[in-house]
Amino acid sequence: MKELQDFLLGRIWLREFTPFPKEMIEQAVREGFVAVHKGITDGLQCARCLENGPEKIVAFRCARCAGQCHYCRHCIRMGRVSSCTDLISWKEPHVIAPYSHSFKWNGELTNLQQQASDELGESLRQNRSHLVYAVCGAGKTELLFPPLHQALSQGKRICIAAPRTDVVLELSPRLKAVFPDIIIHTLYGGSTFEKGFAQLVMATTHQLYRFQKAFDLVIVDEADAFPYSYDPALERAVSKSLKPGAPVFYVSATPSQKLLESVPNQSKIFRRFHGHPLPVPIYQPLWNYKRAFRSNRIPAKLVEWIKQKLEQQEPFMLFFPTIEMIRQAEPLFKEMDSRIEAVHSQDADRKEKVMKLRRGEIPGILTSTILERGVTIDNVQVGVVGADEEVFGASALIQMAGRAGRSSIFPDGQVIFFHNGVSWQMDNARKLIKSYNKAGCR
Amino acid sequence: MNCYLCGNKMASDPSWRDLFFLDKPETICRLCRDSFEQAPAGCRICGASGLELCGECSHWETTEFAAVLDSGKCLYSYNPAMKEFFHQYKFLQDAVLAEVFAEELAKSIKKTRAVAVPIPMNHLKLKRRTFAQVDRMLEFGGVDYLHLLIKNEEIQGEKTREERRETRGLFALNGHPLPKKIVLVDDMYTTGTTLRLAAKLLKDAGAEEITFVALIRA
Ligand SMILES: [Zn+2]
Ligand SMILES: [Zn+2]
Ligand SMILES: [Zn+2]
Numbered sequence: 001m002k003e004l005q006d007f008l009l010g011r012i013w014l015r016e017f018t019p020f021p022k023e024m025i026e027q028a029v030r031e032g033f034v035a036v037h038k039g040i041t042d043g044l045q046c047a048r049c050l051e052n053g054p055e056k057i058v059a060f061r062c063a064r065c066a067g068q069c070h071y072c073r074h075c076i077r078m079g080r081v082s083s084c085t086d087l088i089s090w091k092e093p094h095v096i097a098p099y100s101h102s103f104k105w106n107g108e109l110t111n112l113q114q115q116a117s118d119e120l121g122e123s124l125r126q127n128r129s130h131l132v133y134a135v136c137g138a139g140k141t142e143l144l145f146p147p148l149h150q151a152l153s154q155g156k157r158i159c160i161a162a163p164r165t166d167v168v169l170e171l172s173p174r175l176k177a178v179f180p181d182i183i184i185h186t187l188y189g190g191s192t193f194e195k196g197f198a199q200l201v202m203a204t205t206h207q208l209y210r211f212q213k214a215f216d217l218v219i220v221d222e223a224d225a226f227p228y229s230y231d232p233a234l235e236r237a238v239s240k241s242l243k244p245g246a247p248v249f250y251v252s253a254t255p256s257q258k259l260l261e262s263v264p265n266q267s268k269i270f271r272r273f274h275g276h277p278l279p280v281p282i283y284q285p286l287w288n289y290k291r292a293f294r295s296n297r298i299p300a301k302l303v304e305w306i307k308q309k310l311e312q313q314e315p316f317m318l319f320f321p322t323i324e325m326i327r328q329a330e331p332l333f334k335e336m337d338s339r340i341e342a343v344h345s346q347d348a349d350r351k352e353k354v355m356k357l358r359r360g361e362i363p364g365i366l367t368s369t370i371l372e373r374g375v376t377i378d379n380v381q382v383g384v385v386g387a388d389e390e391v392f393g394a395s396a397l398i399q400m401a402g403r404a405g406r407s408s409i410f411p412d413g414q415v416i417f418f419h420n421g422v423s424w425q426m427d428n429a430r431k432l433i434k435s436y437n438k439a440g441c442r
Numbered sequence: 443m444n445c446y447l448c449g450n451k452m453a454s455d456p457s458w459r460d461l462f463f464l465d466k467p468e469t470i471c472r473l474c475r476d477s478f479e480q481a482p483a484g485c486r487i488c489g490a491s492g493l494e495l496c497g498e499c500s501h502w503e504t505t506e507f508a509a510v511l512d513s514g515k516c517l518y519s520y521n522p523a524m525k526e527f528f529h530q531y532k533f534l535q536d537a538v539l540a541e542v543f544a545e546e547l548a549k550s551i552k553k554t555r556a557v558a559v560p561i562p563m564n565h566l567k568l569k570r571r572t573f574a575q576v577d578r579m580l581e582f583g584g585v586d587y588l589h590l591l592i593k594n595e596e597i598q599g600e601k602t603r604e605e606r607r608e609t610r611g612l613f614a615l616n617g618h619p620l621p622k623k624i625v626l627v628d629d630m631y632t633t634g635t636t637l638r639l640a641a642k643l644l645k646d647a648g649a650e651e652i653t654f655v656a657l658i659r660a
Pocket of ligand 1: 046074
């Protein structure tokens, strides 16, 4: 029963798909430890992800409940929730005794990092939400460690949520090394069951659907698109996972206006940890590049740029607005150098290809926005094809530009926006980068 | 409306739908639609690409299952997009996806001018899956169908092809009078064992012509 309790605390889970025997759950329900919830409420809302749109909560004739049944399309990948499925949760809240956990970290923070870290500590004491507005390469993860240690030692349960699995997998081992005596669970689509009660949870934002009133603090990493305009359910997921009155720490390099306005407590770091300014994007017209790729031709200016990178043996990342264009372009670039690789979101070998670029085994990579963040490659040169395309908002452009010049050995990589007419978003991105540099130099 | 598969907003683009005389609203976007791959023409029985009669079907024709299937048609190849679709429909139980290929399936079935008979699901499995994926596509496509078969138990799965061929008694007749011309309908044609077991039972009981339509050729 203890194992079941450890697992279910703060969670809301499909009754049919737990790692425990049916009988154990039946007993726990009978004895009043576990509450049972209807998967889709009478008001036609999903009890797990709180979706209630009529396009997402749909009716069908169900053979199990022998009648009209509803199910949620929104969170279906986590196992379908329907009117006739039960969700279960642990009734009693859990109290973690304060304990001074070991803290294996002896890194140094820059003055700006230290200040932000202290400000987070203060917000933690006051139990209020906070935004860390830090440019790409400012070293935002490290500055979280001291306040995390403070919160864990007070017996707080914490979740760090990031939008992408890659980011979660990158961060999790670092946290485990810094907090060796804390049970940390790593949750993402397809992760395996981990034993015990996790005081610290590292998860993709989607996984928060499976929690309710669980955390004393949620840290939303890479909260750029927060509140998630394209998926309001994710915002609901964050608030559902919090205990009443618990704060949220947002970390972002490109926070939305709404987030800047709604979180009054802010720390700003407009300077990279190595102290050098952010590379400012250069504009390069690339007229009719779409037609060029369609007729199997790389525009001359782009050929020139790639040649130069190949000659100088500088690794490059070339971003494209659509997967379709990457497919058209890939064979053309392979003709220039057969080692050039292409990646996109559905590419299973994505990680391996990035590693190859990092190790210098391939000269460059063609990519969709999937690699816009989280990737650090020494001396990488960044090109954006079709920087004026609608898919590239200012924040995406800033993230892509932020790949360059991250290491202290090569602090000024090149960033070039290839365009078919300068867009407002491009200008906006460049203006912001310049303003960070100006503010960061003070 | 948003695309059932990628979730992107769909531009209402009536022109090409009109062109194909399709009257139901489109459920998936052009890009998603284009990611599926029509099965190429080939074997006259199973539709495998290449020979007029493929190796597997030639072999079947030397067994007691010779001529139980008169002909057949598979609509789509089992490419990555179709694998993803099938997984979402059958295993994630996304019931609305029945609409996506319903019309096309219905067209192929109607061409045969035979009575549509779905390959049934075992009733316990049906309860677990909560809906019969073949029946649901037929309903959305407006095809009247008739159940003639009862599936006895769960036998498919981890078996080798040889073992599958040995499988007996997978189906039983439900006692309904048999029409002369039958078109069996299934979601996927893999080895052809299931369809042949069903077809043999029906032919032995007096059906004259049996064809099939399957959504996917694996
Ligand atoms: Zn849901
Ligand atoms: Zn039901
Ligand atoms: Zn689509």
